[in-house]
Amino acid sequence: xxxxxxxxxxxxxxxxxxxxxxxxxxxxxxxxxxxxxxxxxxxxxxxxxxxxxxxxxxxxxxxxxxxxxxxxxxxxxxxxxxxxxxxxxxxxxxxxxxxxxxxxxxxxxxxxxxxxxxxxxxxxxxxxxxxxxxxxxxxxxxxxxxxxxxxxxxxxxxxxxxxxxxxxxxxxxxxxxxxxxxxxxxxxxxxxxxxxxxxxxxxxxxxxxxxxxxxxxxxxxxxxxxxxxxxxxxxxxxxxxxxxxxxxxxxxxxxxxxxxxxxxxxxxxxxxxxx
Amino acid sequence: xxxxxxxxxxxxxxxxxxxxxxxxxxxxxxxxxxxxxxxxxxxxxxxxxxxxxxxxxxxxxxxxxxxxxxxxxxxxxxxxxxxxxxxxxxxxxxxxxxxxxxxxxxxxxxxxxxxxxxxxxxxxxxxxxxxxxxxxxxxxxxxxxxxxxxxxxxxxxxxxxxxxxxxxxxxxxxxxxxxxxxxxxxxxxxxxxxxxxxxxxxxxxxxxxxxxxxxxxxxxxxxxxxxxxxxxxxxxxxxxxxxxxxxxxxxxxxxxxxxxxxxxxxxxxxxxxxx
Numbered sequence: 001x002x003x004x005x006x007x008x009x010x011x012x013x014x015x016x017x018x019x020x021x022x023x024x025x026x027x028x029x030x031x032x033x034x035x036x037x038x039x040x041x042x043x044x045x046x047x048x049x050x051x052x053x054x055x056x057x058x059x060x061x062x063x064x065x066x067x068x069x070x071x072x073x074x075x076x077x078x079x080x081x082x083x084x085x086x087x088x089x090x091x092x093x094x095x096x097x098x099x100x101x102x103x104x105x106x107x108x109x110x111x112x113x114x115x116x117x118x119x120x121x122x123x124x125x126x127x128x129x130x131x132x133x134x135x136x137x138x139x140x141x142x143x144x145x146x147x148x149x150x151x152x153x154x155x156x157x158x159x160x161x162x163x164x165x166x167x168x169x170x171x172x173x174x175x176x177x178x179x180x181x182x183x184x185x186x187x188x189x190x191x192x193x194x195x196x197x198x199x200x201x202x203x204x205x206x207x208x209x210x211x212x213x214x215x216x217x218x219x220x221x222x223x224x225x226x227x228x229x230x231x232x233x234x235x236x237x238x239x240x241x242x243x244x245x246x247x248x249x250x251x252x253x254x255x256x257x258x259x260x261x262x263x264x265x266x267x268x269x270x271x272x273x274x275x
Numbered sequence: 276x277x278x279x280x281x282x283x284x285x286x287x288x289x290x291x292x293x294x295x296x297x298x299x300x301x302x303x304x305x306x307x308x309x310x311x312x313x314x315x316x317x318x319x320x321x322x323x324x325x326x327x328x329x330x331x332x333x334x335x336x337x338x339x340x341x342x343x344x345x346x347x348x349x350x351x352x353x354x355x356x357x358x359x360x361x362x363x364x365x366x367x368x369x370x371x372x373x374x375x376x377x378x379x380x381x382x383x384x385x386x387x388x389x390x391x392x393x394x395x396x397x398x399x400x401x402x403x404x405x406x407x408x409x410x411x412x413x414x415x416x417x418x419x420x421x422x423x424x425x426x427x428x429x430x431x432x433x434x435x436x437x438x439x440x441x442x443x444x445x446x447x448x449x450x451x452x453x454x455x456x457x458x459x460x461x462x463x464x465x466x467x468x469x470x471x472x473x474x475x476x477x478x479x480x481x482x483x484x485x486x487x488x489x490x491x492x493x494x495x496x497x498x499x500x501x502x503x504x505x506x507x508x509x510x511x512x513x514x515x516x517x518x519x520x521x522x523x524x525x526x527x528x529x530x531x532x533x534x535x536x537x538x539x540x541x542x543x544x545x546x547x548x549x550x
Contacts, residue, residue, distance in 0.1 A: 001288060003288060009287055009288050009289070010285035010286065010287060010288065011285065011286065011288055011293065012284055012285060013276060013278060013284050013285065013286055013356070013377050013379055014284070014379065015293070016422075017293050018286065018290070018292050018293045018356070018358075018416070019300075019356075019416070019418070020296075020416065020417075020418035020419060020421070020422050021295075021296030021416055021417050021418060021419055022418070022419060022422050025294075052419070052422075052423075053426065077364060079364075081288070081293070081294075083293075088381075089352060089354075089381040089384070090425070090455070091418065091421040091422050091424070091425035091454060091455060092422075092425040092426065092428070092429045093422060093425070093426050093429070095429075102288050104288055104289065106363075106364040109364070127409065130405040130406055130407035131405055131406070131446060132405035132420070134402065134423060135419060135420075135423075140419055141293070141294070141295065141296055141419075142295075142296050142417035142418070142419045143294070143295035143296060143297070143366065143417070144295060144296055144297060144327070144410060144415055144416075144417045145407070145410075146295070146366040147291075147295050147297050147327075147366050147367075147368060148327075148409055148410075149366070150365070150366035150367040150368070151328065151367065151368050153367070154367045154368070154370075171406060179366060180365070180366060
């Protein structure tokens with residue numbers, strides 16, 4: 001664990017990351033001392049910092065810190081947090097602050113291997129995402145909506161049901177994403193993913209799938225998606241940088257048994273990852 | 276500064292307060308080693324913890340910690356944060372966690388004294404609050420909306436304009452609150468304050484003003500408020516536990532010069548505070 005370049009696992013209680021969730025983060029995998037798609041993650045970090053007016057640390061500085069980190073912990077889920085730093089009391093962002101840079105590594109998660117090949121059981125969360133265009137798409141530290149949605153899923157798991165992911169709708173009943181993943185449909189030969197201009201988090205893995213579509217001349221639509229459309233889709237799958245790609249085999253009363261497009265995309269992602 | 280009952284100003288980078296803004300807080304004044312309206316603040320804390328499923332520390336424990344704190348720092352703005360504590364990776368709230376309790380004291384703010392008596396210049400923020408009924412009213416740590424709104428006000432102040440507060444509307448153009456305060460209107464002999472069931476923070480000072488209305492048989496309405504109504508009101512004022520009560524003397528093209536009801540309420544609040 002590194003805080004501002006030094007070994008440590010503590011930050012100030014006056015850090016705006018704690019006080020207001022005034023910061024952004026990234027999560028990605030490290031294996032054999034290497035991380036996957038660091039340039040893509042840095043690009044997103046830069047975008048998200050700019051959207052909140054947070055000073056984004058230099059890529060050379062972060063890359064050096066990441067190397068230090070991987071020397072000690074070559075394997076795991078890496079989390080990078082950049083907050084606006086400390087400042088005087090009150091919501092107003094100070095005109096000058098030094099961003100706080102936090103690195104942490106957790107053990108690789110142990111998901112059932114068949115979730116990637118045979119799909120997950122997903123469920124619909126009751127919780128609805130709110131519309132906030134100024135924060136939509138950004139992976140910021142205001143994540144109580146995800147916490148409340150995930151809690152719902154957890155309550156269900158305690159009843160011995162096993163859900164790989166919960167799907168989230170917004171207040172207008174558009175399907176937006178998973179509690180911790182982005183969503184894709186395959187429908188009539190097209191790839192469809194929800195528009196994230198009013199809510200949701202636009203992840204790196206989502207961009208990679210979109211890039212796959214462009215490279216393979218598969219029509220891609222980014223737009224509002226209703227629940228009906230998800231239920232009727234030929235394939236449904238969720239992606240993020242830690243889980244990779246999971247097809248959905250069951251969602252409420254719907255069942256899917258084959259995922260040819262999802263399998264092709266997963267193969268592509270895996271091959272890129274192995275490079 | 277106290278963290279979990281011990282002197283210190285650091286918390287773990289794995290605390291869910293930092294990772295997800297998964298916590299709640301209170302802010303109030305201490306003068307001469309005493310805090311004002313602690314029972315009301317504890318009641319709100321308890322309510323907000325329950326709304327998020329966070330275990331609320333016992334009042335006896337918190338009161339003892341507060342006493343310790345005030346022995347060292349008898350004067351200032353006291354901030355109490357309670358987070359869900361630490362847990363394993365991921366949004367899902369652990370079934371059992373120990374809440375993190377953080378106390379901090381900042382110097383008393385130096386607002387111009389005439390703001391309380393002659394009123395402030397307020398402005399309308401461009402930023403719009405989102406509707407999230409599950410989080411509305413709660414003083415939680417997801418405060419990026421307030422940060423973005425306050426930043427707007429700050430940008431304006433840099434141009435040599437002096438604003439005491441910024442008023443926030445929601446996406447449906449209802450007037451909701453100030454960036455750090457609750458809003459009241461006096462209109463045709465009635466006291467009106469915005470409904471906070473879809474967004475906003477329901478503060479202790481707002482409750483005290485509502486209690487004043489009940490005690491003084493003044494009709495009170497809690498409902499949606501349009502901007503037109505604010506502009507046409509006989510009096511407009513904002514309240515919070517740190518600023519007390521500030522009438523608004525100027526808002527965009529509107530001017531107010533006398534605040535008889537606001538002055539009566541302020542006197543009542545001050546007298547209660549002095550007890």
